[in-house]
Amino acid sequence: MAVTVTTLGYAILGLLAREPLSGYDVARRLRRPIGYYWTARHSQIYPELRRLTADRLVRSSEAEGVRRRREYSITRAGRAELQAWVGRAPSEHQPRDEVCLKAYSLWVVEAESAITLLGQLKQAHQARLVEYEAMLSSLKHNRQTELLREGTRSPAFGNYATLRRGIGYEREYLGWLRWLIRQLKDPRALTRN
Amino acid sequence: MAVTVTTLGYAILGLLAREPLSGYDVARRLRRPIGYYWTARHSQIYPELRRLTADRLVRSSEAEGVRRRREYSITRAGRAELQAWVGRAPSEHQPRDEVCLKAYSLWVVEAESAITLLGQLKQAHQARLVEYEAMLSSLKHNRQTELLREGTRSPAFGNYATLRRGIGYEREYLGWLRWLIRQLKDPRALTRN
DNA sequence: AGGGGCATGTAAAGAGTTACATGATTCT
DNA sequence: AGAATCATGTAACTCTTTACATGCCCCT
Numbered sequence: 001m002a003v004t005v006t007t008l009g010y011a012i013l014g015l016l017a018r019e020p021l022s023g024y025d026v027a028r029r030l031r032r033p034i035g036y037y038w039t040a041r042h043s044q045i046y047p048e049l050r051r052l053t054a055d056r057l058v059r060s061s062e063a064e065g066v067r068r069r070r071e072y073s074i075t076r077a078g079r080a081e082l083q084a085w086v087g088r089a090p091s092e093h094q095p096r097d098e099v100c101l102k103a104y105s106l107w108v109v110e111a112e113s114a115i116t117l118l119g120q121l122k123q124a125h126q127a128r129l130v131e132y133e134a135m136l137s138s139l140k141h142n143r144q145t146e147l148l149r150e151g152t153r154s155p156a157f158g159n160y161a162t163l164r165r166g167i168g169y170e171r172e173y174l175g176w177l178r179w180l181i182r183q184l185k186d187p188r189a190l191t192r193n
Numbered sequence: 194m195a196v197t198v199t200t201l202g203y204a205i206l207g208l209l210a211r212e213p214l215s216g217y218d219v220a221r222r223l224r225r226p227i228g229y230y231w232t233a234r235h236s237q238i239y240p241e242l243r244r245l246t247a248d249r250l251v252r253s254s255e256a257e258g259v260r261r262r263r264e265y266s267i268t269r270a271g272r273a274e275l276q277a278w279v280g281r282a283p284s285e286h287q288p289r290d291e292v293c294l295k296a297y298s299l300w301v302v303e304a305e306s307a308i309t310l311l312g313q314l315k316q317a318h319q320a321r322l323v324e325y326e327a328m329l330s331s332l333k334h335n336r337q338t339e340l341l342r343e344g345t346r347s348p349a350f351g352n353y354a355t356l357r358r359g360i361g362y363e364r365e366y367l368g369w370l371r372w373l374i375r376q377l378k379d380p381r382a383l384t385r386n
Numbered sequence: 387a388g389g390g391g392c393a394t395g396t397a398a399a400g401a402g403t404t405a406c407a408t409g410a411t412t413c414t
Numbered sequence: 415a416g417a418a419t420c421a422t423g424t425a426a427c428t429c430t431t432t433a434c435a436t437g438c439c440c441c442t
Contacts, residue, residue: 007291010298014294036297037288038289038294082301083302086298086306086310087307087309090291090295092317094225096231097358098286100229100355101207103355103358104352104354104355105203106345107345107350109276111345113279114345117281151380151381152299152300152376154300156300157299157300157376158298161299161373161376162293165369168368169288169365172364179357
C-alpha cells in the first residue's frame with residue numbers, strides 16, 4: 001500500500017505540479033538542470049511515468065492531437081505525496097564531485113598540466129554563471145508580478161530559489177578555481193593564506 | 194589492452210598514491226568524504242581493488258601480522274594512470290542535490306513546514322563547517338613545513354585544496370539556507386533582492 | 387563473557403547511462 | 415529531399431546501495 005517514490009519520481013511530480021506535460025517535455029526539462037539540480041534521460045523517465053501512473057500519483061490522457069502524445073498531470077494524491085516529501089528531512093548524501101576528487105590528487109602532476117585543466121574548467125563555469133545570471137534577470141522581469149502577488153507560494157519562487165543556489169554555487173566554484181590557479185602559478189602564495 | 198578505470202578506481206589510486214592501505218582502510222577513508230568529494234562502501238571497494246590488481250595498477254601483499262590483512266600499494270603504472278586522469282578534462286556531469294530539488298517545489302508547502310526543514314539543514318551544515326574549519330587549522334598546524342618545503346607537489350596540498358573547497362561549499366550553502374529562511378519568514382523581502 | 391572495532395567477502399536490488407529502435411511532423 | 419525536432423519505447427550494462435555472512439582481536 002505505502003507507495004515508495006524514487007527521487008526521480010519526486011523530480012517529475014515537481015514538474016507536473018506546475019503544469020501537465022508529456023514524457024518528452026519532462027525529459028527536455030530534465031536534460032540539463034537549469035538552476036535545477038537533477039537530471040535524467042528519457043529512457044529513465046518513460047518507465048517512471050508509468051510507475052507513477054500505476055501508483056495513481058499522476059494521470060495520463062492520450063492527447064487528441066495529430067501526433068501520438070500522452071499528457072501527464074498530477075493527481076491530488078500526487079500533490080500530497082510531493083508535499084510530504086518536501087517537508088521531510090532529506091537523507092543527506094554527500095555530493096560527488098569528480099573535479100574535487102582530482103584536486104585531492106593534484107599534487108601528483110606538474111603545475112603546468114594542472115593549470116591548463118583548471119583554466120578550461122574556469123571557462124566552462126564562467127559561461128554557466130553568465131547563463132544563470134541571464135536567467136535570473138529574465139525571471140525577475142517576466143514573473144515579478146506573480147512573485148509579488150503570491151510570494152513564496154508561487155512556482156516562480158521555486159525557480160528563483162534554485163537559480164539563486166546555482167549562481168551562488170558557480171560563484172564559489174569559480175573563486176576556488178581561481179585560488180587553485182593562483183597557488184599553482186606561485187607556490188610561495190601558500191604561505192599567505 | 195587499454196585499461197579503463199572507473200572513477201572509484203581513481204579515488205582509490207589517489208589514496209594509495211599517498212600510502213599503502215588495506216581494503217578496510219580505503220573503505221574507512223571513503224566512508225564519508227573529509228573535504229574529499231567521493232564516497233563508497235566496502236562492498237564496492239574490495240572488488241574494485243581486485244580489478245585494479247588485475248590491471249597491475251596496484252599490488253597486494255598479504256601482510257604478516259596475526260590478523261588476516263591484505264595491503265595494497267600503487268604501482269608505477271598506477272601512478273602514471275592517475276597522473277593521466279588528473280590532467281584530463283573531466284566529463285562535467287551536473288551535481289545532483291536533493292535539497293535543491295526540494296527547493297524547486299518549496300512553493301507547494303506552507304512556509305512553516307519549510308522553515309522547520311531548512312532550520313534542521315542549517316544546523317547540520319553549520320556543524321560540518323565547524324568540523325572542516327577545525328580540520329583546516331589542524332592541517333595548517335601539522336603540515337605547514339611539508340607545505341612550505343614541497344608546495345603544490347605535496348599530498349598535503351591535495352588535502353588543503355579539497356578542504357578549502359569543502360569550506361567554501363558549506364559557507365555558500367549556509368548563506369543560501371539563511372536567505373531562504375529569511376524569504377519564508379518575511380515574503381515581502383522578495384521585493385528587496 | 388560481551389561489545390566494538392578490525393577485516394573481508396558475496397548477493398540482490400535499485401539507480402543511472404548508453405545504445406538500439408521506430409516513426410511522424412515541421413521547417414528549409 | 416533532408417535535417418531537425420517531436421515522440422515513445424526497450425535492452426544491456428555499469429554503478430551504487432543494502433543486506434547477508436563470517437570470524438578474529440582487544441578491551442572492560
